[in-house]
Amino acid sequence: MADKRDYYEVLGVDKSADDATLKKAYRKLAKKYHPDVNPGDKEAEAKFKEATEAYTILSDPEKRKQYDQFGHAAFENGGGGAGGGFGGFDFNGADMGDIFGDIFGDLFGGGSRSRRANNGPMKGANLRARVNITFEEAVFGCEKELEIVLKDECTTCHGTGAKPGTSPVTCPKCHGEGQVVYTQQSMFGMVRNVQTCPDCHGSGKIIKDKCTSCRGTGYTSSRKKIQVSVPAGIDNGQSIRIREKGEPGTNGGPRGDLLVEVNVARHPIFQRQDMNIFSTAPLTYAQAALGGTVRINTVDGEVEYEVKPGTQTDTRIRLKGKGVPSLRNKNIRGDHYVTFVVQVPTNLNEEAKEALRKFDEACGNRPKSKDSDDFEKPEKKKKSFMDKLKETFED
Ligand SMILES: [Zn+2]
Ligand SMILES: [Zn+2]
Numbered sequence: 001m002a003d004k005r006d007y008y009e010v011l012g013v014d015k016s017a018d019d020a021t022l023k024k025a026y027r028k029l030a031k032k033y034h035p036d037v038n039p040g041d042k043e044a045e046a047k048f049k050e051a052t053e054a055y056t057i058l059s060d061p062e063k064r065k066q067y068d069q070f071g072h073a074a075f076e077n078g079g080g081g082a083g084g085g086f087g088g089f090d091f092n093g094a095d096m097g098d099i100f101g102d103i104f105g106d107l108f109g110g111g112s113r114s115r116r117a118n119n120g121p122m123k124g125a126n127l128r129a130r131v132n133i134t135f136e137e138a139v140f141g142c143e144k145e146l147e148i149v150l151k152d153e154c155t156t157c158h159g160t161g162a163k164p165g166t167s168p169v170t171c172p173k174c175h176g177e178g179q180v181v182y183t184q185q186s187m188f189g190m191v192r193n194v195q196t197c198p199d200c201h202g203s204g205k206i207i208k209d210k211c212t213s214c215r216g217t218g219y220t221s222s223r224k225k226i227q228v229s230v231p232a233g234i235d236n237g238q239s240i241r242i243r244e245k246g247e248p249g250t251n252g253g254p255r256g257d258l259l260v261e262v263n264v265a266r267h268p269i270f271q272r273q274d275m276n277i278f279s280t281a282p283l284t285y286a287q288a289a290l291g292g293t294v295r296i297n298t299v300d301g302e303v304e305y306e307v308k309p310g311t312q313t314d315t316r317i318r319l320k321g322k323g324v325p326s327l328r329n330k331n332i333r334g335d336h337y338v339t340f341v342v343q344v345p346t347n348l349n350e351e352a353k354e355a356l357r358k359f360d361e362a363c364g365n366r367p368k369s370k371d372s373d374d375f376e377k378p379e380k381k382k383k384s385f386m387d388k389l390k391e392t393f394e395d
Contacts, residue, residue: 004072007054015068019059026055035187049187124247124256131228131260135267139277139299139324141232146260148226151219151248157211159248161218168205173197176204203250219248228260233275233327236264269297275324275334280341283311288342298322298336305338313342 008015011025029051031037038044057063057075066074131144153159162168170176174197182193196202210216226245234240239259246256271278281296291309295302300322316339323334348356 005050006071007058007067010050010054011058017058022055022058026051026059030055045187120251121253122250123253124249126256127246127258129258129260130263131230132263132265133230134265135270135272136299137230138234138236138262138264138272139232141234141330142230144228144230146226146228147223148245148258149221150224150245151221153248154211154214154218154220156213157218159218161207161211161214161216163209163211166209168203168207171197171200171204171206173199174204178202178204226258230262231327232330233325234262234264235272235274235324236262238262270299272324275326277323277334277336278339279336280339283307283313283340283342285342285345287311288313288340296338299324307340311340311342313340315340 008017011017011022011029013021013025017025030048033044033048033051035041035045035048057067063075127148127150129146129148131146133142133144154161157164160168171178174180178197178200179194179202180197182195184191184193197204200206207216211218214220226242228240228242230240239261242258242260244255245258248255269279277299279297281294283294286292287294287307288311289309291307291311293304294307296305296319298319303319303322305317305319316337319336319338321333322336326332326334345352345356
């Protein structure tokens with residue numbers, strides 16, 4: 001076909017692209033144009049086919065070599081397989097099962113794992129739980145007790161699920177393989193598809209007489225108390241892994257893990273960013289202007305800080321080592337940053353008002369006057385706009 005696009009161009013990669021780059025490029029396109037994502041969209045389907053064809057050829061070292069040498073012509077007339085698939089490309093020959101398992105297994109959250117069902121020892125699934133702690137508990141670490149429902153091997157049937165005296169039999173559908181192979185007609189031609197056996201769910205065994213204690217599951221469930229050591233420095237959303245407190249393994253495999261997600265409560269005054277803590281502290285007018293000792297709340301309790309005279313609002317200071325410990329080494333701590341906010345006094349009594357006026361006068365900010373309502377003075381009102389502007393600039 002004369003109007004076929006270059007395979008490298010289709011995938012948007014360089015001629016020298018390595019396998020990982022090819023795969024990445026194809027995954028991106030496949031995810032975008034997959035027919036399951038774009039039902040009925042002919043253009044997407046064509047794009048998907050084009051990308052799949054390009055990837056199938058370029059991911060095969062032998063075919064890639066041929067393509068690099070002869071271009072599309074390498075697959076058009078040769079080999080006598082010209083009829084199948086599309087554009088002379090024969091999909092029947094390619095092991096689509098492998099490609100799809102590889103690419104789509106994790107792409108669509110499908111079972112690249114279930115494809116590999118086996119009867120050997122397998123680790124159990126992980127369990128998830130959540131623990132709520134305070135801001136301070138996250139900073140300094142704590143011990144928490146969790147109650148979770150844990151499965152254990154059934155003591156009556158020892159995990160086989162079969163009534164004592166009987167045993168599970170080999171699954172007739174998959175002959176104990178745990179998986180079945182389907183051949184399916186698809187838009188690419190015949191596709192080999194491997195699936196977990198629907199009869200035995202991958203175990204390869206069928207239980208005829210079920211154990212009555214566990215109803216054939218092989219497990220019993222019970223509530224268990226688990227001690228969780230929350231390390232100092234943990235942050236909201238992080239998880240603690242407790243080994244082998246998850247679901248039991250199969251065929252002698254180890255238990256899965258318990259993953260405990262930590263939920264840290266918001267603190268009324270402290271905020272946290274990584275290892276640093278942030279807060280604000282109020283300063284009175286006098287403290288800001290004159291300086292002096294203030295008391296500041298930290299996670300270690302109150303500390304004294306010497307404020308410099310003339311401290312402006314929004315001034316930020318650092319209390320070194322008063323932050324959050326490092327998760328790896330609790331002796332290394334972040335810092336605590338405090339932003340001072342100068343409080344403008346409200347609800348002043350007459351005495352305080354008078355003192356402030358005096359203060360302003362002493363600073364030269366007010367024209368000397370016995371009358372406090374100098375803004376209401378008639379001569380002020382008479383001033384023109386230009387005069388006022390001049391005054392502003394003279395200041
Ligand atoms: Zn049982
Ligand atoms: Zn089976």
